[in-house]
Amino acid sequence: MKSPVRSSFFLIEGRFPQSESNFVIFPTKLFCREVPVHQIKKALSCMLVVACLFLVAAGSLWAKRQEKENQPAASSTAAAPLDYDFFKTKVEPIFLFKRPGHARCVVCHTINHVPLHLVPLSPGSTTWNEEQSRQNFELVQRVVVPGSMESPLLRHPLAQEAGGDPAHGGGKHFSSQDNPECLTLKAFVFGATLKAER
Numbered sequence: 460m461k462s463p464v465r466s467s468f469f470l471i472e473g474r475f476p477q478s479e480s481n482f483v484i485f486p487t488k489l490f491c492r493e494v495p496v497h498q499i500k501k502a503l504s505c506m507l508v509v510a511c512l513f514l515v516a517a518g519s520l521w522a523k524r525q526e527k528e529n530q531p532a533a534s535s536t537a538a539a540p541l542d543y544d545f546f547k548t549k550v551e552p553i554f555l556f557k558r559p560g561h562a563r564c565v566v567c568h569t570i571n572h573v574p575l576h577l578v579p580l581s582p583g584s585t586t587w588n589e590e591q592s593r594q595n596f597e598l599v600q601r602v603v604v605p606g607s608m609e610s611p612l613l614r615h616p617l618a619q620e621a622g623g624d625p626a627h628g629g630g631k632h633f634s635s636q637d638n639p640e641c642l643t644l645k646a647f648v649f650g651a652t653l654k655a656e657r
């Protein structure tokens with residue numbers, strides 16, 4: 460180890476003027492003696508590990524910040540859960556109600572296979588029994604985004620001018636969001652309960 464260091468020392472010293480040689484050779488010697496190749500490798504791998512740790516730390520910091528930024532939105536969409544009793548007493552009657560110029564929701568939505576599919580009424584029955592209502596409550600969740608006006612249940616039967624979707628195979632049953640039935644559907648989507656109603 461020693462002789463190559465020394466020879467490079469003399470080689471370099473011979474090439475440069477005296478004043479500059481000290482300056483050049485000193486770090487050369489330091490480098491050769493004190494940092495053998497395996498230590499350089501070690502140092503490099505340490506740097507790699509540190510760099511990775513830094514990236515991970517930065518990444519998690521960034522994720523935390525994103526989380527914070529999203530929090531106000533998240534807390535407003537982390538809406539109250541849908542309430543079954545409200546659904547059964549307030550929403551199901553809307554599906555059964557006959558509006559002039561329109562078929563009842565139940566007529567189409569028990570026979571077609573669109574996202575809103577309800578349990579067919581039992582023969583001779585004008586309403587759903589407890590078990591069927593429970594099933595409907597599960598089924599209706601396919602068209603509800605809790606706490607969101609974007610819920611298809613709100614937008615689909617609502618006229619486009621009033622903020623609804625452009626088209627609905629079953630026609631536009633409601634011309635305004637202030638329609639009492641619309642308000643009931645909205646209350647349901649936003650987690651209303653019967654207690655809060657009274």
Ligand code: HEC
Pocket residue numbers: 553554561562563564565566567568571573574575602611612613615616626627628629630632
């Ligand atoms: C004349 C038949 C008919 C009637 C009545 C009807 N619909 Fe529909 N509905 C459809 C058809 C067909 C589709 C699928 C095509 C489409 O999305 O417009 C649909 C789709 C939907 C969807 C699913 C949207 C999605 O996510 O794809 C919702 C929600 C909906 N209707 C709600 C209602 C409500 C609430 C009523 C009663 C106020 C009602 N419909 C009455 C025929 C009907």
